[in-house]
Amino acid sequence: MRTRFAPSPTGFMHIGNLRTAIFEYVLAKKDNGDFILRIEDTDQARKVEGAIEFIYKTLELCGFKIDEGPLNPGKYGPYIQSERLDLYKKYALELVEKGKAYYCFCTEEELEEMRKKASLRNKPFVYDGRCSKLSHEKIEENLKNGVPYVIRQKMPKTGFTVVKDVIYGDIKIDNSILDDQILLKSDGFPTYNFANVIDDHLMAITHVIRGKEYLDQTAKYNLLYEAFEWEKPTYIHVAMVLGEDGNKLSKRNGDASFMDLYEEGYLPEAIVNYLSLLGWSPADNKEVFTIDELIQKFDEKRISKSSSQYDVKKLQWFNHQYIKEMEDSNYLTWVKRYFETPTDKDEKWLDHLLLIYKNALNYGKEINDLVKDFLSDNYEINAECREFLASDEVIPSVIKTFRDEITNINWTVEDISLAINNVKEKVGVKGKLLFMPIRIVTTGIMHGPELADTIYLTGKDNVMERLNNEINK
Numbered sequence: 001m002r003t004r005f006a007p008s009p010t011g012f013m014h015i016g017n018l019r020t021a022i023f024e025y026v027l028a029k030k031d032n033g034d035f036i037l038r039i040e041d042t043d044q045a046r047k048v049e050g051a052i053e054f055i056y057k058t059l060e061l062c063g064f065k066i067d068e069g070p071l072n073p074g075k076y077g078p079y080i081q082s083e084r085l086d087l088y089k090k091y092a093l094e095l096v097e098k099g100k101a102y103y104c105f106c107t108e109e110e111l112e113e114m115r116k117k118a119s120l121r122n123k124p125f126v127y128d129g130r131c132s133k134l135s136h137e138k139i140e141e142n143l144k145n146g147v148p149y150v151i152r153q154k155m156p157k158t159g160f161t162v163v164k165d166v167i168y169g170d171i172k173i174d175n176s177i178l179d180d181q182i183l184l185k186s187d188g189f190p191t192y193n194f195a196n197v198i199d200d201h202l203m204a205i206t207h208v209i210r211g212k213e214y215l216d217q218t219a220k221y222n223l224l225y226e227a228f229e230w231e232k233p234t235y236i237h238v239a240m241v242l243g244e245d246g247n248k249l250s251k252r253n254g255d256a257s258f259m260d261l262y263e264e265g266y267l268p269e270a271i272v273n274y275l276s277l278l279g280w281s282p283a284d285n286k287e288v289f290t291i292d293e294l295i296q297k298f299d300e301k302r303i304s305k306s307s308s309q310y311d312v313k314k315l316q317w318f319n320h321q322y323i324k325e326m327e328d329s330n331y332l333t334w335v336k337r338y339f340e341t342p343t344d345k346d347e348k349w350l351d352h353l354l355l356i357y358k359n360a361l362n363y364g365k366e367i368n369d370l371v372k373d374f375l376s377d378n379y380e381i382n383a384e385c386r387e388f389l390a391s392d393e394v395i396p397s398v399i400k401t402f403r404d405e406i407t408n409i410n411w412t413v414e415d416i417s418l419a420i421n422n423v424k425e426k427v428g429v430k431g432k433l434l435f436m437p438i439r440i441v442t443t444g445i446m447h448g449p450e451l452a453d454t455i456y457l458t459g460k461d462n463v464m465e466r467l468n469n470e471i472n473k
């Protein structure tokens with residue numbers, strides 16, 4: 001089995017593209033097959049310098065091994081379409097010889113006139129095929145005189161073309177809706193659809209995963225395969241991934257790319273895990289699994305026919321699961337890449353602070369919001385906290401007893417925990433009446449991470465000063 005991922009070198013990979021790459025990769029690897037990277041740069045205007053290296057880096061971060069591609073070529077190269085132009089011209093001319101394609105010399109003005117007429121009739125523009133009727137002599141004359149041309153595919157206008165698909169079964173496409181698409185542009189570059197067919201055949205691609213929205217285009221692919229008398233690949237069309245607003249994913253709409261997520265502190269393995277479940281599910285309905293487990297579980301027939309919707313909250317849940325499972329040392333190395341708040345605290349103190357939020361963190365940059373109260377000098381007990389401190393007559397006793405218990409202890413989390421427990425026994429309180437007054441007076445807030453850790457990190461001098469001020473006010 002050979003699958004291919006064929007992105008355009010535009011410098012980023014949105015999550016819909018990455019979801020397709022995931023399916024293509026695990027499908028190949030399930031069969032011990034090859035995963036090929038091909039760069040489709042027929043649209044030279046959108047090409048971004050360094051994009052190929054960027055794509056390699058993205059796939060490497062996701063744990064995908066590229067078996068063949070521009071930076072590690074095999075026997076089917078080149079793997080960049082702009083380096084294969086002679087091939088496309090050769091095969092386009094072969095179709096002309098077979099009568100399956102023709103030279104089109106129409107000017108842009110003529111095509112614009114056709115578009116206007118179609119618009120007036122409220123119909124989509126379909127090229128009328130006028131150049132397919134040119135005489136051999138006229139074609140030769142135009143070529144001899146250097147008249148610019150494109151090469152168009154000659155479509156049947158009656159009957160149906162059947163697309164066989166793993167997910168959707170046999171789909172009948174009415175040939176009358178198929179435009180005589182351009183195969184080779186006047187600048188010598190192929191169109192996306194034509195280059196795909198040529199490259200997939202010459203690179204021995206066995207399985208093609210594409211968006212469901214391209215089903216009609218696949219009929220044109222099949223007609224090209226039949227014209228060349230080539231074997232068709234197995235098609236797997238997948239429903240679209242929609243953005244959180246319910247529309248098609250788009251960088252222009254502000255939808256995240258993989259690298260956007262990575263830079264925010266989402267782990268690649270969590271992203272891959274989550275995206276694999278957008279439009280697919282394993283037979284055992286397990287949600288969290290490694291890439292190797294995904295390869296073992298993957299069954300392309302379980303891909304859904306329905307569109308799925310990207311949900312950043314669900315992605316955060318997956319990321320949270322992976323963060324919790326990290327070794328503490330790996331977690332600290334990772335999370336410090338996202339920690340942006342300057343501090344004069346020593347490394348031991350900082351490590352302790354970052355670790356107490358490990359089980360609460362959803363993504364890397366969130367750490368800055370979580371820890372800000374520890375790194376700020378703003379201590380104030382607000383009206384809501386004051387209302388709670390006045391809500392029960394036992395609270396002053398809780399605060400005074402805790403002050404007495406910690407006055408002479410070693411400043412460790414263990415001894416602070418013991419002091420809190422001693423308050424529980426001596427005052428006879430537990431739960432909210434025990435923990436909340438101590439937290440409010442020592443930190444100024446009602447909620448936070450483990451109380452003993454919080455008090456330890458706040459520092460003995462600060463804690464004693466705040467307790468004494470509250471008791472003496």
